[in-house]
Amino acid sequence: MKHEFIIRPATERQRSRSYESDDHERGACEWCEYALVITLATILLIGVSALTVFWVFYYREGYAWADDLPDKQFNLHPTLMVAGFITFSGFSVLLYRICRCFRRIYVKLLHAIFHALAFPCIVIGFLAVLDYHNKKGINNFYSLHSWIGFVAMGLFGIQYAVGFFSFLLLLICNKGTAGFRASLVPIHAAFGILTFVLGVCACLTGLTEKALFSIGVERYSGMVDEGIIINAIGVACIAILAVVMYILSRNKFRTPESRGQHIRASVDL
Amino acid sequence: MKHEFIIRPATERQRSRSYESDDHERGACEWCEYALVITLATILLIGVSALTVFWVFYYREGYAWADDLPDKQFNLHPTLMVAGFITFSGFSVLLYRICRCFRRIYVKLLHAIFHALAFPCIVIGFLAVLDYHNKKGINNFYSLHSWIGFVAMGLFGIQYAVGFFSFLLLLICNKGTAGFRASLVPIHAAFGILTFVLGVCACLTGLTEKALFSIGVERYSGMVDEGIIINAIGVACIAILAVVMYILSRNKFRTPESRGQHIRASVDL
Numbered sequence: 368m369k370h371e372f373i374i375r376p377a378t379e380r381q382r383s384r385s386y387e388s389d390d391h392e393r394g395a396c397e398w399c400e401y402a403l404v405i406t407l408a409t410i411l412l413i414g415v416s417a418l419t420v421f422w423v424f425y426y427r428e429g430y431a432w433a434d435d436l437p438d439k440q441f442n443l444h445p446t447l448m449v450a451g452f453i454t455f456s457g458f459s460v461l462l463y464r465i466c467r468c469f470r471r472i473y474v475k476l477l478h479a480i481f482h483a484l485a486f487p488c489i490v491i492g493f494l495a496v497l498d499y500h501n502k503k504g505i506n507n508f509y510s511l512h513s514w515i516g517f518v519a520m521g522l523f524g525i526q527y528a529v530g531f532f533s534f535l536l537l538l539i540c541n542k543g544t545a546g547f548r549a550s551l552v553p554i555h556a557a558f559g560i561l562t563f564v565l566g567v568c569a570c571l572t573g574l575t576e577k578a579l580f581s582i583g584v585e586r587y588s589g590m591v592d593e594g595i596i597i598n599a600i601g602v603a604c605i606a607i608l609a610v611v612m613y614i615l616s617r618n619k620f621r622t623p624e625s626r627g628q629h630i631r632a633s634v635d636l
Numbered sequence: 637m638k639h640e641f642i643i644r645p646a647t648e649r650q651r652s653r654s655y656e657s658d659d660h661e662r663g664a665c666e667w668c669e670y671a672l673v674i675t676l677a678t679i680l681l682i683g684v685s686a687l688t689v690f691w692v693f694y695y696r697e698g699y700a701w702a703d704d705l706p707d708k709q710f711n712l713h714p715t716l717m718v719a720g721f722i723t724f725s726g727f728s729v730l731l732y733r734i735c736r737c738f739r740r741i742y743v744k745l746l747h748a749i750f751h752a753l754a755f756p757c758i759v760i761g762f763l764a765v766l767d768y769h770n771k772k773g774i775n776n777f778y779s780l781h782s783w784i785g786f787v788a789m790g791l792f793g794i795q796y797a798v799g800f801f802s803f804l805l806l807l808i809c810n811k812g813t814a815g816f817r818a819s820l821v822p823i824h825a826a827f828g829i830l831t832f833v834l835g836v837c838a839c840l841t842g843l844t845e846k847a848l849f850s851i852g853v854e855r856y857s858g859m860v861d862e863g864i865i866i867n868a869i870g871v872a873c874i875a876i877l878a879v880v881m882y883i884l885s886r887n888k889f890r891t892p893e894s895r896g897q898h899i900r901a902s903v904d905l
Contacts, residue, residue: 506857511844511870557885561878564833568840568874575780575841579848588775601780605837609830616826
């Protein structure tokens with residue numbers, strides 16, 4: 368019996384060591400995945416806007432806002448919409464989900480600030496194309512692209528107003544509004560991801576329109592460089608959508624304190 | 637003290653009655669939502685294919701597969717792709733999630749059968765446009781639409797092969813493969829929803845291309861009836877995407893036995 372007592376603690380120690388090393392390895396793997404996904408998302412989110420700016424300067428003669436340069440004014444539309452709906456909105460969604468070490472209120476403020484950066488981009492991007500259409504005498508809101516974009520902009524505005532009012536202003540009465548705010552989280556999250564998906568769809572249809580309008584069917588089907596650049600912007604948008612969906616789906620990318628609280632919200636994404 | 641003992645059971649009975657009625661009301665609400673969402677999804681999924689067939693017959697002179705009628709042959713492409721990627725795939729995803737009363741193996745078979753219906757639609761839809769391009773001397777795979785469609789088709793094929801092999805064939809050795817199959821569920825589900833989203837994106841960019849090619853920029857911007865019909869098909873695709881995402885996000889729409897088992901899979905959507 369004594370012999371047994373001597374052996375057991377040794378095997379238990381070995382076992383616990385082996386479990387610890389398993390946990391350690393799993394933790395390292397998780398952090399590796401976390402770092403990899405964040406790096407990929409950052410490269411794609413900055414890359415898609417950089418590629419759009421490059422395309423406009425290299426192939427479309429840059430930007431302007433003048434009566435005699437409507438085509439250069441139009442160039443503001445794709446650039447600002449990609450920046451607003453993809454880059455800033457994408458960063459806002461990701462930061463809300465992956466900022467593990469910050470206090471909750473700072474994460475919320477970062478989420479609001481990045482959406483606040485997206486807001487003027489979307490408004491000016493919309494005014495740029497509206498003014499361009501009016502100057503050229505083209506009808507507004509006739510295409511599938513414009514219909515999708517209109518719904519995406521409307522949802523973005525409503526989401527921003529509701530989010531700002533409910534999750535920041537109502538903090539004045541923290542305890543009294545906790546139940547209401549908690550019940551609003553899954554709705555805000557679900558409509559948020561829908562707005563993001565609609566933003567991507569609007570970008571894809573807009574890029575298709577622009578390629579056919581500006582490059583022309585003949586040259587586009589001839590695989591000219593500009594066509595491939597426009598396609599690459601679209602592919603980047605889709606890659607971002609895939610990465611964002613992946614990050615939203617992974618429970619372990621949530622901030623630790625919200626992981627327990629908002630399990631329903633996680634399921635609702 | 638005795639007086640207290642007489643009163644307590646009465647209030648407890650009242651309380652339990654009130655809880656029961658609450659539960660009953662909540663259950664009725666859930667079933668009402670369940671019925672409403674299924675009806676809406678069914679109308680949209682059948683409606684989008686019906687609208688596409690109507691559009692082709694009313695505005696594009698119907699279907700054919702002949703060397704002297706390439707435009708009629710092309711019409712098979714949007715119809716079959718909408719049927720394959722939206723209607724049949726949509727029903728397949730929804731049936732897997734909402735068939736509460738069937739045995740699990742029947743639900744899996746239904747899921748496989750609806751995807752098996754989608755498969756020839758996608759293959760023939762692809763061959764129709766490939767042959768049309770070759771007949772007309774147009775390059776293949778130059779547009780953003782074709783790139784998205786190519787990835788969507790590739791993913792669909794891989795998903796079907798992996799799903800058929802892993803979740804049906806491996807049932808021959810049920811117990812031995814249970815762990816492997818369970819670990820594959822969240823991956824299959826995540827790539828499944830990505831394939832569906834890519835299918836919708838391909839439809840939207842394809843509809844935009846078709847509107848500009850066939851109706852022409854001038855007439856499309858003049859809000860002709862055909863343009864509105866094409867836009868309506870696109871809007872229906874987006875509405876379906878929204879409904880599917882909503883159903884996938886609601887844990888209570890899961891089959892009761894899979895609700896507990898695959899909580900990770902639910903989070904992974």
